[in-house]
Amino acid sequence: MPVLEKGALRADDWQVVDDEAALPDAPVLISLARLLRDAALLAGRNAPLGVAIGNDVNPDVLAPLLPRLALVQVVLPKSRDGRAFSQARKLREYLGYTGEIRVAGHVIPDHYAMLLRCGASTVVVAEGTDAAVWEASRKVVSIAYQHGLAAETPISLLRRKVA
Amino acid sequence: MPEAPYIPQPEHARTYRYDAVDREFLAQRIAEFRDQVARRLAGELTEDEFKPLRLMNGLYLQLHAYMLRVAVPYGVLNSAQLRQLGMIARRWDRGWGHFTTRQNIQFNWTQLTDVPAMLDALAAVDMHAIQTSGNCIRNTTTDEFAGAAADEIADPRVYAEILRQWSTLHPEFTWLPRKFKIAIRGAEADRIASRTHDVAVQVKRDAAGAVGFTIQVGGGMGRTPILAVPLFEFVPEAEFLRTMEAILRVYNALGQRENIYRARIKILVRDLGRDGFLDLVQQELARMPLAPYRLAPEVVQAIRAHFAPPPFAPAGDAAAALARATLAEPEFAAWVALNTRPHRQAGYASAVISLKPVGGIPGDATAAQMEAVADLAERFAFGELRVSHTQNLVLPHVRQDELYALWQGLLAAGLATANFGQGSDIIACPGLDYCALANARSIPISQQISRVVDALDRTHVLGELQIKISGCINACGHHHVAHIGILGVDKHGAEAYQITLGGAPGNDAAIGELIGPSFSYEAVAGAVEKILLTHIGLRAPGERFVDTYRRVGQAPFKEALYARA
Numbered sequence: 001m002p003v004l005e006k007g008a009l010r011a012d013d014w015q016v017v018d019d020e021a022a023l024p025d026a027p028v029l030i031s032l033a034r035l036l037r038d039a040a041l042l043a044g045r046n047a048p049l050g051v052a053i054g055n056d057v058n059p060d061v062l063a064p065l066l067p068r069l070a071l072v073q074v075v076l077p078k079s080r081d082g083r084a085f086s087q088a089r090k091l092r093e094y095l096g097y098t099g100e101i102r103v104a105g106h107v108i109p110d111h112y113a114m115l116l117r118c119g120a121s122t123v124v125v126a127e128g129t130d131a132a133v134w135e136a137s138r139k140v141v142s143i144a145y146q147h148g149l150a151a152e153t154p155i156s157l158l159r160r161k162v163a
Numbered sequence: 164m165p166e167a168p169y170i171p172q173p174e175h176a177r178t179y180r181y182d183a184v185d186r187e188f189l190a191q192r193i194a195e196f197r198d199q200v201a202r203r204l205a206g207e208l209t210e211d212e213f214k215p216l217r218l219m220n221g222l223y224l225q226l227h228a229y230m231l232r233v234a235v236p237y238g239v240l241n242s243a244q245l246r247q248l249g250m251i252a253r254r255w256d257r258g259w260g261h262f263t264t265r266q267n268i269q270f271n272w273t274q275l276t277d278v279p280a281m282l283d284a285l286a287a288v289d290m291h292a293i294q295t296s297g298n299c300i301r302n303t304t305t306d307e308f309a310g311a312a313a314d315e316i317a318d319p320r321v322y323a324e325i326l327r328q329w330s331t332l333h334p335e336f337t338w339l340p341r342k343f344k345i346a347i348r349g350a351e352a353d354r355i356a357s358r359t360h361d362v363a364v365q366v367k368r369d370a371a372g373a374v375g376f377t378i379q380v381g382g383g384m385g386r387t388p389i390l391a392v393p394l395f396e397f398v399p400e401a402e403f404l405r406t407m408e409a410i411l412r413v414y415n416a417l418g419q420r421e422n423i424y425r426a427r428i429k430i431l432v433r434d435l436g437r438d439g440f441l442d443l444v445q446q447e448l449a450r451m452p453l454a455p456y457r458l459a460p461e462v463v464q465a466i467r468a469h470f471a472p473p474p475f476a477p478a479g480d481a482a483a484a485l486a487r488a489t490l491a492e493p494e495f496a497a498w499v500a501l502n503t504r505p506h507r508q509a510g511y512a513s514a515v516i517s518l519k520p521v522g523g524i525p526g527d528a529t530a531a532q533m534e535a536v537a538d539l540a541e542r543f544a545f546g547e548l549r550v551s552h553t554q555n556l557v558l559p560h561v562r563q564d565e566l567y568a569l570w571q572g573l574l575a576a577g578l579a580t581a582n583f584g585q586g587s588d589i590i591a592c593p594g595l596d597y598c599a600l601a602n603a604r605s606i607p608i609s610q611q612i613s614r615v616v617d618a619l620d621r622t623h624v625l626g627e628l629q630i631k632i633s634g635c636i637n638a639c640g641h642h643h644v645a646h647i648g649i650l651g652v653d654k655h656g657a658e659a660y661q662i663t664l665g666g667a668p669g670n671d672a673a674i675g676e677l678i679g680p681s682f683s684y685e686a687v688a689g690a691v692e693k694i695l696l697t698h699i700g701l702r703a704p705g706e707r708f709v710d711t712y713r714r715v716g717q718a719p720f721k722e723a724l725y726a727r728a
Contacts (some may be wrong), residue, residue: 017637053619058416079192080215080298089335093292094450105235108212110199122334129213133207140195146404158328159184 004112005122005133006016012124012150014050014071023047026038029073033063042068052104055083059090066097074120085118092119092149109137117148117162139163170287173546175473176241177310179324179466189291191406192332193282196220200279219299221292222278226599229273231281232295235550236321237305237347242537242546244288249533251271255281257437262518264590264641266304266342266550266672267295272598297565297567298339300330300411304346306354307551308701310470311513311559313505314378317366317374319349321467322403324530325458328405336411338436340418343411344383356552358382358390359430361646362410367397374400374463380410380430384482384638388674389429400463404454409447413440414463417438419608424675427438444558472545472562478510484564485512485631495570498581503566512563514544516556516573517580517588522610525591526554535576543569550661551588553585586616586628590641594634595658601634603651603684608632609689612649623699628708629667646709647691648675664694664720665712678717679725690724697723 002009014027019034027048035042035051042049050071051062062072072091074084084103091097101117104124110132112123125134142163144152152160169186171179181189196216202627203213233248248268251261255277256270273281273352285291294301303326305319306312326345328335336343344354347364357363361380375397382391398406410428417435419425432440487497502515518526527534536556540548543565544558551557561569573579582588589612592598594605609632619625633640634651642648646664653703659681666675682690697720698708712720 031219057330063288079212080338082336083339083416083420083631085335086412093452108208110212110216110487111645114332114337115628122173127233133202135371136198141188141191143191144182145188145336148334157465158325159188 001124001127002126002129002132003122004131007131009129009131029071039065042074051107055081059087059095066095071100071102073102073104076107079106079108085114088118088120102122102149109134113138113141116150117144119149168287170243171242172249172288173242173541176546177470177473178241180451188210192293193286197279197283201396212587215297218297218567219294219717223294223296224724225271225597227647228271229275229426231270231273231278231292233268233285233290233292234295234302235267236327236677237320238307238550239320240548240550241401242540242548245533245548246537247288249530251281251284252533253530254622259527259529261593262528262550264552264554264639265302266552267302282513282709284319298336298341300333300343300345303327303725304552306348306350307557308354308504308559309349310508312350313507314350314352315507316368317349318470319347320470321365321463323347326427330491336415339415341423344681353669356641356644359384359668360391363391369397370677378406381429383427384641384643386424388643389529390672390674393442400459403458408456409444409451411446413443419624453625455724463691475508475511476562481510481563485566488567495567498570498579499566501585502583510563511560512566514558514561514566514569515583516578517582518555519582519588520580521587524606526582526588532568532576532578539569539572586620586625586630587613587616589613589630589632592634598634600637601651602653603634603660605632605634605640608649608660608687610637612691615688615692619695626694626707643669643674644672645675647694649687654681658684662690667709676717679721693723
């Protein structure tokens, strides 16, 4: 499925690899279980490594491995389940993660601006998605009243310009 | 569609005044909702996807129609806003509105197609319906006498407004496991049912006069009533928002999401234990950066300016004039005794406008009444008003020597009921007359009970008495924390009512105890009468019902209710 990044769609260049399958010398997305199991083996790997975590995972478990990760994928199993918002925020805000945070699952355009403000980078979207709808949704409210992690310009009091 | 023209607001009414940035935000938010409705109609959003978006804009689907719940931030309102609510009631509802226990107002007969125009009309007076529903941070509630009460230590409106702004479209906390309600007070006296909230805040001052916050967490009603427990004794002002973020983050990560009856923070706090929950919050706090979440004194100062005292006149002989008027007119004296409260400013009082006429519908006000109250607020109270969680209105600042003229104005509008805090000042949810969740009617039960209680009150003077009615276990009518609580249930397809005794919402907070088997629709008012007659027979001089009950226990009340004749 395509990936939405900075207002544009692009092909997904990450390959999802099962826990027991061999890892190709290309960007791979693996499970948390495999990441933890094979941490020592993966230490010598040069090609980009990504991990998909469930929404019940405390991102703290990734802390020692984050320098090796180029992608952390979080998930919304249902559109109203907002745990991924806090996971993204923790990763960015105090776990020091600077790579890509990708959001998969039941994501709708109305989540988009808030996900970006929590530190997410990209969203996995359905085939045939109109990126313009997501961009419009991102931009429709340009003012925020609290600290966030997207590009923001303080206005006054608690307020920021965010789009 | 053109936006409604901006309506000027009274100069000295201390509501938070929007500037160009706030107005731009609100216009954008309405545009966003309009687009969401359009995408739903075009099939781009499923009903499942649309529902939380609709709820976060205050729009419910009830039994007979849509209901639009309009936010009255921390219950503070000005006369232009109230007049506009009256206009909305007249034009788009059936001529009335319903004030709620969350200090908001609901329009129960809304057409979906009218909603964008209603939102535009609200925006014309800096109002909205944002986050009045849905699994997000709801309207923060506060003391209806904030900024006026003689016993106030710090003004909670300042921090309630800061919470309002901070929680508005919060990027991390808009898709919570369940709704999240914060209440904040600035006096030792708890007039806000603090411990029934997800988070209860008390603004305090330390020995040096610096502001800090006592925070309790994990209260809630519903089918598992729990009173909030202490979390922090004194959070410094600068760390207020950071602390709230940490609490919400722990809840967002760990709150249950599978079963909506176990999804409130009260269940998480109960399951982890207070210390276990505190430990997780402190782990967050230890790692969160300080600077981005710091509540700067300049921000507090700028918000505080919105709530500066209005230009009070010198007291003169206002108190003496009031005393003369009460001597001359016993009915007025009764109203003053029950419906006014001491003010921090000499020569002033806060006046409660009861929306609980005996035999009436709790919290309802007609468009004409809203307009009349708006006029009275302008004449007597700088154009400022409050909505109380007990579903009444308050004029916070009235000169004592103008109370009589105010009372006459209220008489003319049918709003001079003298019963604030008394047995006929009943809290009731809309119940089965409106609500899709209800098992039983609340409104007619409330009407019957208010007549029974009023009759007893006239001969026996019952004093402070809190009767609260919920039409289902979700407990919107606060029945768990009533002296006499009534819960509508479904009993083999018929409406039936359970009665709990001994609950209380304030400093003596307690969850009421079930007295016995339920009563039929026809029998419940009679049962309340038996309870009160039993109290009258047992009470010490001047003793409140709840104190008699706590002293003597259930037995005599059980006997009166259930003993075979």
